[in-house]
Amino acid sequence: MAKARSALPRSCICIVFTALSLVCVQAQTDPLPSWNDTAPKKAIIAFVEKVTKEGTPNFVPADQRIATFDNDGTLWVEQPMYVQLAFMLDRVKQLAPKHPEWKTTQPFKGVLDGDMKAVAATGERGLVQLMAATHAGMTVDQFQKIVTDWLATAQQPRFKRPYTQCVYQPMLELLAYLRANNFKTYIVSGGGVEFMRPWTEEVYGIPPEQVVGSSIKTKFEMVDGKPDLMRLPEIDFIDDKEGKPVGINQYIGRRPIAAFGNSDGDQQMLEWIAAGDGPRFMLLVHHTDAAREYAYDCESSFGKLDKALDEANAKGWTVVDMKKDWKVVFPPGI
Amino acid sequence: MAKARSALPRSCICIVFTALSLVCVQAQTDPLPSWNDTAPKKAIIAFVEKVTKEGTPNFVPADQRIATFDNDGTLWVEQPMYVQLAFMLDRVKQLAPKHPEWKTTQPFKGVLDGDMKAVAATGERGLVQLMAATHAGMTVDQFQKIVTDWLATAQQPRFKRPYTQCVYQPMLELLAYLRANNFKTYIVSGGGVEFMRPWTEEVYGIPPEQVVGSSIKTKFEMVDGKPDLMRLPEIDFIDDKEGKPVGINQYIGRRPIAAFGNSDGDQQMLEWIAAGDGPRFMLLVHHTDAAREYAYDCESSFGKLDKALDEANAKGWTVVDMKKDWKVVFPPGI
Numbered sequence: 001m002a003k004a005r006s007a008l009p010r011s012c013i014c015i016v017f018t019a020l021s022l023v024c025v026q027a028q029t030d031p032l033p034s035w036n037d038t039a040p041k042k043a044i045i046a047f048v049e050k051v052t053k054e055g056t057p058n059f060v061p062a063d064q065r066i067a068t069f070d071n072d073g074t075l076w077v078e079q080p081m082y083v084q085l086a087f088m089l090d091r092v093k094q095l096a097p098k099h100p101e102w103k104t105t106q107p108f109k110g111v112l113d114g115d116m117k118a119v120a121a122t123g124e125r126g127l128v129q130l131m132a133a134t135h136a137g138m139t140v141d142q143f144q145k146i147v148t149d150w151l152a153t154a155q156q157p158r159f160k161r162p163y164t165q166c167v168y169q170p171m172l173e174l175l176a177y178l179r180a181n182n183f184k185t186y187i188v189s190g191g192g193v194e195f196m197r198p199w200t201e202e203v204y205g206i207p208p209e210q211v212v213g214s215s216i217k218t219k220f221e222m223v224d225g226k227p228d229l230m231r232l233p234e235i236d237f238i239d240d241k242e243g244k245p246v247g248i249n250q251y252i253g254r255r256p257i258a259a260f261g262n263s264d265g266d267q268q269m270l271e272w273i274a275a276g277d278g279p280r281f282m283l284l285v286h287h288t289d290a291a292r293e294y295a296y297d298c299e300s301s302f303g304k305l306d307k308a309l310d311e312a313n314a315k316g317w318t319v320v321d322m323k324k325d326w327k328v329v330f331p332p333g334i
Numbered sequence: 335m336a337k338a339r340s341a342l343p344r345s346c347i348c349i350v351f352t353a354l355s356l357v358c359v360q361a362q363t364d365p366l367p368s369w370n371d372t373a374p375k376k377a378i379i380a381f382v383e384k385v386t387k388e389g390t391p392n393f394v395p396a397d398q399r400i401a402t403f404d405n406d407g408t409l410w411v412e413q414p415m416y417v418q419l420a421f422m423l424d425r426v427k428q429l430a431p432k433h434p435e436w437k438t439t440q441p442f443k444g445v446l447d448g449d450m451k452a453v454a455a456t457g458e459r460g461l462v463q464l465m466a467a468t469h470a471g472m473t474v475d476q477f478q479k480i481v482t483d484w485l486a487t488a489q490q491p492r493f494k495r496p497y498t499q500c501v502y503q504p505m506l507e508l509l510a511y512l513r514a515n516n517f518k519t520y521i522v523s524g525g526g527v528e529f530m531r532p533w534t535e536e537v538y539g540i541p542p543e544q545v546v547g548s549s550i551k552t553k554f555e556m557v558d559g560k561p562d563l564m565r566l567p568e569i570d571f572i573d574d575k576e577g578k579p580v581g582i583n584q585y586i587g588r589r590p591i592a593a594f595g596n597s598d599g600d601q602q603m604l605e606w607i608a609a610g611d612g613p614r615f616m617l618l619v620h621h622t623d624a625a626r627e628y629a630y631d632c633e634s635s636f637g638k639l640d641k642a643l644d645e646a647n648a649k650g651w652t653v654v655d656m657k658k659d660w661k662v663v664f665p666p667g668i
Contacts, residue, residue: 063541140583184543197587207397208587209518218583220576220602227605229583236584242554249474249552249563250570251585253531253542268554271561 031177034170034327040283041325043318044174047281048181051257058279060257062182067281068212068248068269069175070261071189071196073303074285075204077156077166079294082302084191086163087150091134099133108133132233135192136216140229144198151199161334164203168285169331171260175204178258186256188212188248190240190265194231212251214239244269257281267308270317282317284308289323293330365511368504368661374617375659377652378508381615382515385591392613396516400590401615402546402582402603403509405523405530407596407637408619409538411490411500413628416636418529420497421484425468433467442467466567469526470550474563478532485533495668498537502619503665504654508594509538517592522546522582524574524599528565546585548573578603591615601642604651616651618642623657627664 035041051060072078092102092111102108107126110118119126135143156166175185187196187206193213200206215236218229239247245268248256258281259266259273270282286305287296298306312319322329369375385394406412426436426445436442441460444452453460469477490500509519521530521540527547534540549570552563573581579602582590592615593600593607604616620639621630632640646653656663 063535066543193584193587201397209400209585211587215584218580220579220606226609227579227602228609229579229606245554245561245563246552250527250549251543253527253545268561272554272563275560275562 032173034173036325036327038325040318040320051279052181060278064257065183066252066254066256067178067183067258068186068188068256070266071187071191073262074260075167075171076163078303080157083163084195088130088134090150090154092130136231136233138231139223140194140218140231143194143231147195148198164199165334167203169328170326186210186212186252188244188269190214212239212247240265242268245272263303263305264308267311283320284312284317285320286322288321289329293322366507368507370659370661372659374652374654385613386515394591394612398591399517400586400588401512401517401592402520402522402590404595404600405521405525408594409501409505410497412637414491417497418525422464422468424484424488426464470565470567472565473557474528474552474565477528477565481529482532498533499668501537503662504660520544520546520586522578522603524548546573546581574599576602579606597637597639598642601645617654618646618651619654620656622655623663627656
C-alpha cells in the first residue's frame with residue numbers, strides 16, 4: 001500500500017482538494033440570488049430541504065421529484081400579448097402576398113389592418129382559422145425552423161429585444177436550484193407544444209421531451225418521397241385550465257409534487273397537485289411591477305389572475321409579489 | 335503538498351484503485367451476454383460504438399440518443415394473446431356478478447362463456463364496449479391499483495408464472511447497454527399507456543414518463559371532494575402503425591435514432607426513424623422459437639409480422655432470429 005500511495009500523482013490530489021472546496025463553496029452559495037429574502041424564497045428553500053432530507057417522513061425519492069411550470073407569464077413575458085399570438089400575426093403578414101383574398105376576408109383582414117377588434121369579433125372560429133393558416137400545412141421539422149427563424153429576429157415591443165431574453169431571472173435560478181436537487185423540471189403550458197420545443201432547452205435547460213402543451217393533429221405520410229409528419233389544421237388538445245392535469249397525466253404519468261403558475265389557467269394544475277399525498281408546493285407569480293415589467297391580474301386579457309389568486313390566499317399557497325420579492329426581473333447584462 | 339498527501343486516508347486510495355479496476359472489468363465485460371455472437375449483436379455494438387465516439391462524423395450528442403421500443407412481442411410475451419387482452423377478459427369475469435345482464439349480452443356473454451369467436455364477431459364496437467366496461471369509470475390512481483393487483487397474481491398460461499417474468503433477457507441487456515451509453519430508452523406501444531406505467535420502471539428500468547402508448551380520455555373532476563382524474567369510456571389515441579410516429583412526436587418531440595419492434599404495427603415507426611438524418615438503427619425481433627417461446631409471423635392474430643419483415647429484408651434493417659441469435663430467452667433463475 002505504501003508504494004501505491006506514493007504512486008498517486010499530484011494532479012489526483014489536487015482534483016480531490018478542488019472538489020472538496022467546490023462542495024464547500026456550493027453549500028454556502030445562495031441558490032436564489034435574485035430573490036429578496038422574503039416569504040416566497042424562504043418557503044421554496046424550506047420545501048426543497050424538507051423533501052430532500054433522507055430518513056425523514058417528508059423525504060421524496062428523486063424519481064418522484066417532478067415540478068411543473070407554466071410558461072407564459074411564469075417563465076417569460078406574456079404582455080402586451082402572448083408571444084405565440086405575436087408570432088401568428090407576424091406570420092399572417094408574411095404569408096399575405098400569397099393570399100390576396102385575405103385583404104377582404106376576416107379574420108385575416110383585421111390582422112393586416114391592425115384592427116384587433118375585428119379579429120376578436122370573429123371569436124373562436126376566427127382563431128382556429130388563423131391557427132390553421134399559420135401553424136398547419138407543413139411538416140413538424142419545417143414548423144420548427146419557422147419558429148426558430150422568427151424568434152431570432154422578432155422583438156418584444158417594450159423591451160426591444162428577443163422574446164427569449166424576456167425571461168425571468170429568478171425563475172431561471174429556481175429551475176436550476178430544483179434540478180440541482182434532482183427535480184425533473186417540466187413546462188406545462190397552454191401554448192403550442194411545438195412552438196416551445198425548439199428553444200426551451202437553450203433558454204430554460206428544459207429538453208423537448210419535458211415540454212407539455214397544446215397541440216394540433218399530425219399525420220404520418222410521405223413528403224417528397226420520405227416518411228414524415230404533416231401538421232393538420234385541427235386542434236388535438238388544449239393544455240389549459242382543466243386540461244393541465246389531464247396533459248400532465250398523459251405525458252408524465254405521475255402527479256408532480258410542485259407546480260408554478262401565474263394565472264387562472266394554472267388553477268386546476270395547482271389544485272390537482274395540492275390534492276396529492278405527501279409534501280406539496282404550489283406557487284403563483286403575481287405581476288405587480290409596472291416599472292420593471294407589467295402590473296396586471298383580474299382585468300387582463302392575457303394571463304388573467306382572479307379566482308386562482310383567491311384560492312392561493314385562502315389555502316396558503318405561495319404568492320410571489322414580483323415588485324417586492326424579486327431583486328431583478330430579467331437576466332443581468334441584456 | 336507532502337503533508338496533504340500523507341493525510342489522504344488509506345480508504346481513499348482503496349476507493350480509487352477499486353474504481354480503476356472496475357472500469358477495466360467493465361471494458362472487458364460483454365454487455366450482451368445472452369446474445370449469440372451473430373450479426374444482430376455485432377450490428378448493435380457497432381452502432382453504439384459509432385454514435386458515441388466523440389470527434390467522428392457519426393457522433394450523436396447524448397441528449398439526442400433516444401431509442402424507442404415496442405412492448406408486446408419486443409420486450410415481453412404477446413402469445414397466446416396480448417397481456418392487456420387477458421387482463422380485460424379477467425376483469426369482465428371479476429365484474430360479472432355486478433352485471434347480471436352480461437350473461438345474455440355480447441360481447442360480455444362470449445367472454446363469460448369462453449367463446450372468443452362470438453366476441454370477435456362483435457368487431458371493433460364490441461372491443462370498445464369491453465374496454466369501456468373494464469378500463470373506464472375509475473380514477474387514474476384506482477386503475478393503476480387494479481392493474482398492479484392483477485399482475486401480482488395473473489399467470490402466463492404456458493410458462494405458469496407472472497407476465498412480468500415473461501420478459502426477454504436479451505432485450506433487458508440491450509436496454510441496460512443503451513442506457514449505459516447515455517441513451518434515453520422509451521416504450522412506444524399499441525398497448526394502453528396506463529396499463530404499462532405502473533410496472534415498467536421496476537421491470538425494464540423505464541420510468542412512467544418514458545412510456546408512450548394508446549390512451550382513453552380522462553377528465554379533471556372532483557371525486558370524494560378531491561380534485562382527481564376520471565377515466566372516460568372514450569378512445570383518445572391509438573399508438574399503433576401510423577400512430578407510433580405521431581405518438582413519438584407528441585410525447586418526445588424529437589425523432590429517435592434507434593427503434594426496436596417485432597410486428598407490422600412497428601413498421602411506420604421504423605420507417606420514420608430510418609428517414610432521419612445521421613446514423614440510424616432499426617431492429618425487428620422475429621419469433622422463430624417454438625421450443626423456448628413461440629414461432630409466428632405473417633399468420634398470427636397477435637404481433638403479425640409480414641410487410642415489415644419484407645421491408646426490413648429489403649432495406650437491410652437488423653432482424654433477430656430468436657432461435658439463432660438469443661442464447662436464452664427469459665431471465666435465468668425464474
